[in-house]
Amino acid sequence: QGAVAIARDFANGLVFTLAQHANDSASHHWQETSAVLRLLRATETLRSFSAVLVVPILSAVGTNAVIRCSRENAGENPPRNFCPGWLRLPPVFLGLFTTCLVGLTLGLGAQIGRTSRQLAAESETALAHTRETKAQAADDAALAETRYQRGKQLARSGQSAAALVEFLWCFDEGMARVPSFSGVRVSYLLSDLHSLSRRYPAARSALVERRDRAEATARAGQAANQTLDDVVALNRTLGEEERSLALYDQLPSTGSLRPELGRLLFAPLLKAKRYADALRAEPSEIIFQHWALMQTGERLRDRPMLPQIHEHRVNWLSDHVEALAGAGEIKHTRSLLALALGYDGSESARATYRAGLDRAGQAGLLDQAH
Numbered sequence: 267q268g269a270v271a272i273a274r275d276f277a278n279g280l281v282f283t284l285a286q287h288a289n290d291s292a293s294h295h296w297q298e299t300s301a302v303l304r305l306l307r308a309t310e311t312l313r314s315f316s317a318v319l320v321v322p323i324l325s326a327v328g329t330n331a332v333i334r335c336s337r338e339n340a341g342e343n344p345p346r347n348f349c350p351g352w353l354r355l356p357p358v359f360l361g362l363f364t365t366c367l368v369g370l371t372l373g374l375g376a377q378i379g380r381t382s383r384q385l386a387a388e389s390e391t392a393l394a395h396t397r398e399t400k401a402q403a404a405d406d407a408a409l410a411e412t413r414y415q416r417g418k419q420l421a422r423s424g425q426s427a428a429a430l431v432e433f434l435w436c437f438d439e440g441m442a443r444v445p446s447f448s449g450v451r452v453s454y455l456l457s458d459l460h461s462l463s464r465r466y467p468a469a470r471s472a473l474v475e476r477r478d479r480a481e482a483t484a485r486a487g488q489a490a491n492q493t494l495d496d497v498v499a500l501n502r503t504l505g506e507e508e509r510s511l512a513l514y515d516q517l518p519s520t521g522s523l524r525p526e527l528g529r530l531l532f533a534p535l536l537k538a539k540r541y542a543d544a545l546r547a548e549p550s551e552i553i554f555q556h557w558a559l560m561q562t563g564e565r566l567r568d569r570p571m572l573p574q575i576h577e578h579r580v581n582w583l584s585d586h587v588e589a590l591a592g593a594g595e596i597k598h599t600r601s602l603l604a605l606a607l608g609y610d611g612s613e614s615a616r617a618t619y620r621a622g623l624d625r626a627g628q629a630g631l632l633d634q635a636h
Contacts, residue, residue, distance in 0.1 A: 410440035426466035452499035498530045541592030550598040588622030
C-alpha cells in the first residue's frame with residue numbers, strides 16, 4: 267500500500283503541476299483551450315507510464331522481500347524461481363503483480379478522465395474570463411477616448427458646461443480605470459480642464475474640490491499611489507505646488523506615504539532648495555542606478571535619439587548634480603558630474619550644469635572636474 271501511495275502521489279504531482287502551468291500559460295497568452303488539452307493528453311500519458319513503471323518495480327521489490335523473509339523465518343527453502351537474474355521473483359508475485367496492475371489501470375483511467383474534464387472546464391472558465399477582461403478593457407479605453415474627444419470638441423465650440431461634464435467623467439471614471447490613460451489623465455486632460463477654467467470658473471472649482479478630497483484622503487493615511495499622483499498633478503495645474511510641499515511636511519515621516527510623495531515632488535523640493543528632502547526621496551544609489559538604466563536603454567536603441575530626449579537627460583543630470591551638491595554629498599556629486607560631462611560636455615550642457623551648481627552654492631566643482 268505504501269508503494270502504491272507513493273507512485274500515485276508522484277504521478278498526481280506531475281500531472282497537476284504541468285496542467286496548472288498549462289492553464290496559467292493559456293490564460294496569460296489568451297490561447298485556445300485545445301492547447302491546454304494537448305498538454306493534458308501528454309501529461310496523462312506520462313502519468314500512466316510513471317504508474318505502470320514505478321508501481322510494479324516497487325511492488326516487485328516489496329513483495330519479494332516480504333515473502334522471502336517470511337519463508338526464511340519459517341525455516342522453509344525458497345521455492346523455485348521462474349525469472350533468472352536479480353529479480354528472482356517467486357510464483358506468488360505473479361498473482362499479486364497482475365492484481366495490482368489491473369487495479370491501478372482501472373483506477374488511473376477513471377481518475378485521468380475526471381482530471382481531464384475538471385481541468386478542461388477550469389481552462390474554459392479562465393480563458394473566458396481573460397477574453398471578457400480584455401474586451402472590457404478595450405471597450406473602456408474606446409469609451410474614454412470617445413468622451414475625451416467629445417469634450418474637446420464641445421470646449422472648442424464654446425459649450426463649456428457640457429465639455430466640463432465630459433472632462434470630469436474622464437478624470438473620475440473613464441481614464442481612471444484604463445492604465446494606458448494614466449499619463450494622459452494627469453497631463454493633457456488636466457491641461458484641457460485648466461484652459462476651460464479660464465473662461466468657465468466652475469471648472470476650476472471642480473479641480474479644487476477633487477484636490478481637497480485627495481489631500482484629505484492622504485492626511486487620513488488612506489491614499490493609494492493614484493491619489494498622491496492626483497494631489498501633485500492637481501496642485502501643479504492650479505498653480506499651487508506649495509500645497510503639495512505642505513502636505514509632504516504634514517505626513518508622518520515613519521509611514522510609506524511621505525517617501526512616495528517625496529518621489530513625486532523631487533522637482534518642487536529642488537526648486538525650494540530642500541536638497542536633503544530631495545535626496546531622502548531619491549537617494550544617491552537610486553540616482554546612479556536610474557542613470558545606468560537610462561544608458562542601457564540608450565545602447566539598445568536602434569535609431570538616433572531625439573534631441574528632446576537628449577535635452578531632457580542633460581537637465582535630469584543637472585538637477586541631480588544640484589541635489590547632491592546642495593545636500594553636501596561632494597563625493598557623489600563629483601562622480602555624477604563626471605558621468606554628466608562624459609555624456610555631454612558641450613558648452614551648452616556645461617552652462618546647464620553650472621547653473622544648477624550655482625544654485626547649490628558649489629559652482630567651483632565644475633571647474634575642478636576634468
